[in-house]
Amino acid sequence: MAGLSLKNIYKIYPNSETPSVSDFNLEIADKEFLVLVGPSGCGKSTTLRMIAGLEEISKGELYIGDRLVNDVAPKDRDIAMVFQSYALYPHMTVYQNMAFGLKLRKMKKTEIEERVREAAKILDIEHLLERKPKALSGGQRQRVALGRAIVREPRVFLMDEPLSNLDAKLRVQMRTEIGKLHKRLETTFIYVTHDQTEAMTMGTRIVIMKDGIVQQVDSPTQVYHHPINMFVAGFIGSPSMNFVEGKLEEKGKDVHFTAEGVDIVIPEGKAKILREKGYLLKDILLGIRPEDIHQEPVFLEASPNSVVNAHIDVAENLGHEMNLYLSGLGNKIFVARVDGRANIKEGSNIQLAFDMNKIHIFDKDTELNVFEN
Amino acid sequence: MNWDEIKAKLEQILDLRLKREVLHKNDWFSDRNVIEKNNQIYFYLYSEGNHDYTFSLNHTSLTPSEKNLIEMTLSLYRANLGQTKSTSDEQNSITLRDWILNQLQYGSNHYEKLPEPLVQTPQLLTKNIPILIQTNASEENTEEELLNLLKSFYGSQIVLIPLSNKEYVLLCSLDLLEEEIEEQGKDIELEIEESLQVFSSSLYEMLLSEWIGKCHISVHYPIVPCESVLFVIKQLREVMELGRKYYQNEYIYSPWNLQLESLLDILPDEARSGFIKHVFKQVDFILDAEMKTTLEQFFNTDCNVSETAKKLFIHRNTLIYRLDKFKHETGLDVRVFNQAVLVKVSLLLYKVTNRS
Known part of the structure; x- marks a missing residue:
């Protein structure tokens, strides 16, 4: 088990105009479950491959424990990797697949057997040990790939989108399994995904990346409730946070946010910050999550200063909740998540109230969250 | 001296009768060379296919010192055999490499067949999957390490020809693939590309975890090496060059995935x-x-x-x-x-x- 330290790491491919990873700095604690998340091409896999030793580090230093490993071969880094492809060795049985790495390390046969059986037990694949990969389902293959990594008892587990080849149901199941595995093995896990739900549910900390640059590193709760910029705010959460472009104006002693179809009062605490930072009369973006928009009469009565009128284009009933796709608020489609039992009619108008304590204000030029910077 | 001569010598010295016995391969001899079973004692000689070859005799007719003496004699002979074999394998591999390099550099005919004296292993006469491995590693001894690794991975069904310390040709017996495809009841002609893809992906992943890390591999359709090893090396190199040129972030290349690129490259x-x-x-x-x-x-x-x-x-x-x-x-x-x-x-x- 070990922590990792990434210091000013860059990856610049030859003939490329921009770095694929730029000035990546991070301390990863021992036993942490760190998730790297971001859209396609953001540099998350490249970062993981540099940690694994599969890509050279163009600039910067990488430590596993106290050891500088920039020039250490992957097999000598004491790490284990699980990839999206989980290419099992097709000519070997499940047992041989799992035992191969240990055999190479000249481990005693009895110890190999002990480790393989133990890992198989953890992953519930004891009954598959004599089968060849072709006789396994996708989920079983994924477990074997995990088993191959577990038996090595590495200091760090690296996983690159290991669940993306599985169907949705299996993915949810394996997500939980990997979480349990982390708790059981008490080892450092670094996990790459483009799926923000995976990131939120699995990570003790999340690193959100875009264009090779780290946007925010924090716990799932923090990045969800305190996003540092518009990108993070929009990337984390499904449906995404709503954004509406408008202006802040002082009316009497209140600060109002006005946009097309919106005129709401900013709570005093937040208004004070906005005044101090000079955002009055400036173009800004207001962000609010779908679940922070309410239709319950009690909430509407209690929040007369944040009521808006919208038109319901589509009502998507998921049973326990309903996603309303609304127009008339700014020039974009707004999404509100309300109780699934609410009496809502598609094509009708609706009165809604924003939970103003949950709003975010973003600088239009820098896209930074005014309250978090 | 061969196994029969050793048997005769041991029988003469110890005044006993040894029996040559073939056992169905099991894990008995994986970490020891002598086993005792049903009042019989078996001394391991060598393995071939699914069988272990042994000398056996009745357990009671042997003292502990005699047992140790037989075991030691057989171990020494086995070690000596191994050494001779590996030295000659090494020599064959060097001769083969030199001929290939020479032909690639100076030869005008890439369809040139392997000269008969170079066909030292029957594997070169049967169908093989040709793979080219390229690495940037500048470490010494990678060749020996790679050969041992591949032998552990595939068993003896491979021939490795190092073209330099950064470029290797690997010939894997088609049996490794055929068995898989036939077990699935599929037609090898139809499934070959998909199967080669899986085959090369697993090799790549193994090399990543167990060898020196990043490498590139190109794979081609199966060939009989003694007939077309030169030609296929040329093709493997072309596929590798094309793949590395067009797809910097990919590591496994095959001609069937680079058809458009190969056309445009002309x-x-x-x-x-x-x-x-x-x-x-x-x-x-x-x-x-x-x-x-x-x-x-x-x-x-x-x-x-x-x-x-x-x-x-x-x-x-x-x-x-x-x-x-x-x-x-x-x-x-x-x-x-x-x-x-x-x-x-x-x-x-x-x-x-x-x-x-």
């Missing part, structure tokens, strides 16, 4: 730049990093707007805006098949002309 430089200029007009202005990523992702997702937007984490409308902007500047709408083909080809050509 074009002379002037024709390439002329084509790009004609299609894109102002290349640098249009193809900034964002537009390049957008178009590549769009083609990777089979021109699916929603999927592309999801992968790039941009709003669908943002993607449509970018594609419209591209259309406005080039006159090409990548949502239309014929125009998408032009852009796809130009993007591929742009990758290589930009670098040269």
Whole structure:
């Protein structure tokens, strides 16, 4: 088990105009479950491959424990990797697949057997040990790939989108399994995904990346409730946070946010910050999550200063909740998540109230969250 | 001296009768050379296929010192055999490599067959999967390490020919693949590309975890090495060069995945730049990093707007805006098949002309 330290790491491919990873700095604690998340091409896999030793580090230093490993071969880094492809060795049985790495390390046969059986037990694949990969389902293959990594008892587990080849149901199941595995093995896990739900549910900390640059590193709760910029705010959460472009104006002693179809009062605490930072009369973006928009009469009565009128284009009933796709608020489609039992009619108008304590204000030029910077 | 002569000598010295016995292969001899079973004692000699060859005799007719003496004698002989074998294997491999390198450099006929004295192993007379492995590692002894690793991985069904300390030709017996395909009841001719893909992916992943890390591999259709090893090496090198040129972030290349690239690569430089200029007009202005990523992702997702937007984490409308902007500047709408083909080809050509 070990922590990792990434210091000013860059990856610049030859003939490329921009770095694929730029000035990546991070301390990863021992036993942490760190998730790297971001859209396609953001540099998350490249970062993981540099940690694994599969890509050279163009600039910067990488430590596993106290050891500088920039020039250490992957097999000598004491790490284990699980990839999206989980290419099992097709000519070997499940047992041989799992035992191969240990055999190479000249481990005693009895110890190999002990480790393989133990890992198989953890992953519930004891009954598959004599089968060849072709006789396994996708989920079983994924477990074997995990088993191959577990038996090595590495200091760090690296996983690159290991669940993306599985169907949705299996993915949810394996997500939980990997979480349990982390708790059981008490080892450092670094996990790459483009799926923000995976990131939120699995990570003790999340690193959100875009264009090779780290946007925010924090716990799932923090990045969800305190996003540092518009990108993070929009990337984390499904449906995404709503954004509406408008202006802040002082009316009497209140600060109002006005946009097309919106005129709401900013709570005093937040208004004070906005005044101090000079955002009055400036173009800004207001962000609010779908679940922070309410239709319950009690909430509407209690929040007369944040009521808006919208038109319901589509009502998507998921049973326990309903996603309303609304127009008339700014020039974009707004999404509100309300109780699934609410009496809502598609094509009708609706009165809604924003939970103003949950709003975010973003600088239009820098896209930074005014309250978090 | 051979096993029979050793048997005769031991019988003469110890005044006892040894029996040659063949056992069905089991794990009995995996960590020891002597086993006792049903009042019989078995001394391990060697393995062949699914059988272990042994000398056996009645347990009670042997003292502990005699047992140790037999075990030691057989171990010494086995070690001596192994050494002779590996030295001669090494020599064969060097001769084969020298002939190949010489032919590749000076030979005019790439269809030249292997001269008979070089066909030292029967494997060269049967069908093999040819694979080329290239690495940037400059470490010493990688050849021996790689050979041992591959032997542990595939057993004895491989021939490794090091062309340099960064380039290796690996010939894997087709039996390794046929067994798999036949077990699945599939037709090898129809399944060959898919199976070779799986085969090379597993090799690549094993090399990543257990060898020196990053490497590139190219794979080709099975051949009989004694007939066409030179030709296939040339083809493997071409596929490798093409793959590395067009796809910097990929590591496994095969001719069936590089058909378009191989066709485009025949074009002379002037024709390439002329084509790009004609299609894109102002290349640098249009193809900034964002537009390049957008178009590549769009083609990777089979021109699916929603999927592309999801992968790039941009709003669908943002993607449509970018594609419209591209259309406005080039006159090409990548949502239309014929125009998408032009852009796809130009993007591929742009990758290589930009670098040269």
